Amino acid sequence: MHRRRPHCTHDAVLETVGLTKIFGGLTAVNAVDLKVHKGEILSLIGPNGAGKTTVFNVVTGIYRPEQGRVLFKGRDITGRKPHRIVSRGIARTFQNIRLFPDMTCLENVMAGQHCRGKAGLFTSVFKTPGQRREERRILEISERRLQQVNLWRVRDELAKNIAYGSQRMLEIARALASGPDLLVLDEPSSGLNPRETEDLMAFLKALIEDDDVTILLIEHDMNVVMGISDWVVVLDGGRKIAEGRPEDIYANQEVIEAYLGKDDGEEGHGSAA
Amino acid sequence: MEQVISPEKKGLRNSRLFILVPVIAAFMVYPFLVSDYFIDIAFFFGIYALLGLSLNIVLGEVGLFDLGHAGFYAIGAYTTAILNTKFGIPILVLIPVAALAAALFAYVVFSPVIHLQGDYLLIVTLGMGEIIRQALINNPFDLTGGPNGVFGIDFPRIALPGIGEIFVCDSSIKYYFLIWAIVGLTIIGLKSLQNSRIGRAWNYIREDEVAANATGIDSRHYKLLAFVLGAGLAGVAGNVYACKLMVVSPESFTFWESCLMFCIVLIGGMGSIPGVLIGAAFISLFPEIFRPFAMYRMLIFGSAMILMMMFRPGGAWPRKRGAVEFRSLLEDSGRSDA
Amino acid sequence: MQVILEQLINGLTIGSFYALIALGYSMVYGVLKLINFAHGDLFTFGSYLGYTVLVFGAAFLTAHFGLWGAFVVATGVAALSIACVGVVMERIAYRPVYRAGRLPAVVSALGASIFLQNAIMVIWGPRFQAYPSEFIPDAKVMLGDIRISLLQVIILAMSFLLMGLLYFIVQKTTFGAAIRATAHDRKTASLMGININKVIFFVFTLGPALGALTGVMVGMYYRQISFTMGWNYGLKAFTASVLGGIGNIPGAMVGGLILGVLEMLGAAYISAAWKDVFVFVILILVLIFRPTGILGEKTAEKV
Numbered sequence: 001m002h003r004r005r006p007h008c009t010h011d012a013v014l015e016t017v018g019l020t021k022i023f024g025g026l027t028a029v030n031a032v033d034l035k036v037h038k039g040e041i042l043s044l045i046g047p048n049g050a051g052k053t054t055v056f057n058v059v060t061g062i063y064r065p066e067q068g069r070v071l072f073k074g075r076d077i078t079g080r081k082p083h084r085i086v087s088r089g090i091a092r093t094f095q096n097i098r099l100f101p102d103m104t105c106l107e108n109v110m111a112g113q114h115c116r117g118k119a120g121l122f123t124s125v126f127k128t129p130g131q132r133r134e135e136r137r138i139l140e141i142s143e144r145r146l147q148q149v150n151l152w153r154v155r156d157e158l159a160k161n162i163a164y165g166s167q168r169m170l171e172i173a174r175a176l177a178s179g180p181d182l183l184v185l186d187e188p189s190s191g192l193n194p195r196e197t198e199d200l201m202a203f204l205k206a207l208i209e210d211d212d213v214t215i216l217l218i219e220h221d222m223n224v225v226m227g228i229s230d231w232v233v234v235l236d237g238g239r240k241i242a243e244g245r246p247e248d249i250y251a252n253q254e255v256i257e258a259y260l261g262k263d264d265g266e267e268g269h270g271s272a273a
Numbered sequence: 274m275e276q277v278i279s280p281e282k283k284g285l286r287n288s289r290l291f292i293l294v295p296v297i298a299a300f301m302v303y304p305f306l307v308s309d310y311f312i313d314i315a316f317f318f319g320i321y322a323l324l325g326l327s328l329n330i331v332l333g334e335v336g337l338f339d340l341g342h343a344g345f346y347a348i349g350a351y352t353t354a355i356l357n358t359k360f361g362i363p364i365l366v367l368i369p370v371a372a373l374a375a376a377l378f379a380y381v382v383f384s385p386v387i388h389l390q391g392d393y394l395l396i397v398t399l400g401m402g403e404i405i406r407q408a409l410i411n412n413p414f415d416l417t418g419g420p421n422g423v424f425g426i427d428f429p430r431i432a433l434p435g436i437g438e439i440f441v442c443d444s445s446i447k448y449y450f451l452i453w454a455i456v457g458l459t460i461i462g463l464k465s466l467q468n469s470r471i472g473r474a475w476n477y478i479r480e481d482e483v484a485a486n487a488t489g490i491d492s493r494h495y496k497l498l499a500f501v502l503g504a505g506l507a508g509v510a511g512n513v514y515a516c517k518l519m520v521v522s523p524e525s526f527t528f529w530e531s532c533l534m535f536c537i538v539l540i541g542g543m544g545s546i547p548g549v550l551i552g553a554a555f556i557s558l559f560p561e562i563f564r565p566f567a568m569y570r571m572l573i574f575g576s577a578m579i580l581m582m583m584f585r586p587g588g589a590w591p592r593k594r595g596a597v598e599f600r601s602l603l604e605d606s607g608r609s610d611a
Numbered sequence: 612m613q614v615i616l617e618q619l620i621n622g623l624t625i626g627s628f629y630a631l632i633a634l635g636y637s638m639v640y641g642v643l644k645l646i647n648f649a650h651g652d653l654f655t656f657g658s659y660l661g662y663t664v665l666v667f668g669a670a671f672l673t674a675h676f677g678l679w680g681a682f683v684v685a686t687g688v689a690a691l692s693i694a695c696v697g698v699v700m701e702r703i704a705y706r707p708v709y710r711a712g713r714l715p716a717v718v719s720a721l722g723a724s725i726f727l728q729n730a731i732m733v734i735w736g737p738r739f740q741a742y743p744s745e746f747i748p749d750a751k752v753m754l755g756d757i758r759i760s761l762l763q764v765i766i767l768a769m770s771f772l773l774m775g776l777l778y779f780i781v782q783k784t785t786f787g788a789a790i791r792a793t794a795h796d797r798k799t800a801s802l803m804g805i806n807i808n809k810v811i812f813f814v815f816t817l818g819p820a821l822g823a824l825t826g827v828m829v830g831m832y833y834r835q836i837s838f839t840m841g842w843n844y845g846l847k848a849f850t851a852s853v854l855g856g857i858g859n860i861p862g863a864m865v866g867g868l869i870l871g872v873l874e875m876l877g878a879a880y881i882s883a884a885w886k887d888v889f890v891f892v893i894l895i896l897v898l899i900f901r902p903t904g905i906l907g908e909k910t911a912e913k914v
Contacts, residue, residue, distance in 0.1 A: 098487075100484065112488055135470070401891075578719065587715075
């Protein structure tokens, strides 16, 4: 089963150095250093408004940081366009699921393979042998991914018509279809019922074993964080306030205060924020 | 897709043939049964179909609001008219030239503004259409002939050195086949595009541009491509229109014309090729059918547009997505849990 | 100098027409995210109604109300009737289509526009109509060295009064706050207890009424009207509202005035024939550098 990997044994896949993002007068992310190592699951936690999603948006190129750098596999990708970053090997999902609602599930997953293709206007219009081969490959990989998340049976349904939990998995399948080295998941368990959450955890564990990926995720559900993370980073008010193994973080006084205020009492179980 | 055809797909192909064959046959026979007047109506139906198909790329596939499409149409028509009357370049040679001129114009104008959102992009397209029309009226460098336009445009001819002229497109019936041949080829090409990486990328952008970008699609590139391709096809329509009428003038390329194209796409159904044909039929045939109502016919036309949107907001023939487009490569597992 | 100032006044006059019409576009857009293509035709309709009142009620009106009274009655009748037309149009052509999304509403709006324009043609005929000149003041006013017509003074005074009033309603009253809230986020506004239907009713009465008023003023200023003039004014006014930042009410006013002045200056110093090209080029340039118009808020999409 899932063997806990020690942090720092491999090279860093993703590294942010002094990452700072300011909106108007508000510093949403303040000098955050982050290191995600190959083959691990790193959870980014923190109360609402801590800047977690902003970190994701900067890493995936949706926002441009005011200061700091993002290094991916040793190369500077700061301020690159989102689509370039995807082809470099970072794929993401969104907190409030963003699928292509009026397209089929299979077509949704095929989007992930887009950046691996290169058919242009003329080859597509005239359906050259090369273009056909490429389409076949896109289809094949997408179908695999769809099966991997167990959504093969709804491949021809429109994405907007499938269950919420399935939509979450579909979004992950779409991200996986680009063959990423780093998978960035924004609250993958939010809105899922306990059973679906269990399935998700099992899926992510299996993914890290079978595929050659690294996972960076934002998570509110402490069960998930404790259950699958190799390393946890805590953000509060845009700053990194703690990091460490899940069990250490769980006991960290500062973290408990960030979540619950100075008043100690309940434990940070369930959806803490 | 050229793999083994599964039985159900074959069935679907057959049912499609049942519709396609009679429709094509009807198109082939029609001009031999009616007078020139009705052939011309069908010719303009073809022009609107081509314009609708061209706008459908921008509006239907990518979801960009373009209310200046008549501008591209005008560029195609005037490029043809000017180069033909001033330099005697044959019309058929000018088809790709007209397409390239309109496409190049679209590229130059939209490169700096392609990032604008929704209605702000719409106003740029609208402004561009007006700029072109005003420019044509103002007769820059004495090229466009001002409000009167350019006249004396030649027929499309094919001549071979040594043999002489082998074809002249000089009758309603020939123009009819010319435009519908172009429409037919365009449909085949667009059909392949719809089921390709490019067509899907357009749709992803229409559905959710942020998600598309984050999934690896260069939305800027594909939006520009849609404008360039749409403009090119509108340019071709302009070419055929110019040589059919033998005269082009600014009043054929007003904002109103852009609005009609917009309606063609929406009445038919966004991103739907059969829908565009239905929309074009509605726009071009309706005023003819209701001609007896004289001045009331446009009142009826306006009301009909409102009623259509009330009862079929998705258009007359919305694009259906689903199983038929793909044949599974993982057949066994696919069947077992389907 | 004198000439520039006179041109400026002329530009402001036209600009105030654009601004008043643009307000109708912007208010409806703000609340419903709908481009009301029929708005230009409501403006034409108002102009024709004012014309009819003045022509057919000429003897009666001047006898009972005097020249000024006749003008007030004509604009009042036009504004009220067009407000009703606006509400009816919203009920018939737009309300059933909203839910289906923005694009069907665009087609429906174009349909409404075609309908209105042709209705006007059927009622008043396809030819130009001339506003009765006995109602149009032709006195000149000297403002220092600048000569401007009394009519322009009236038009400018009335326009600025109306804009000021609307600005006050929208920016300072509770109901105005409700309108702005609805424009900002309709869903949340309705959750906060704002009666959206009341807001819609308001924008579909006030917008068309302002359009109709402008129609009468345009009729008096240019002295002749045609059933197709709504397209051109509508196009310019819509452009003005985008220039100012669509959905933003002060933006529509500023956009309209700037557009009018630009147009006049373009006509005077560049070329009358190229003035529209000049206006649209400026518009595109503004949008390149300010993608949401002059006063439009930056809308960073939450990801």
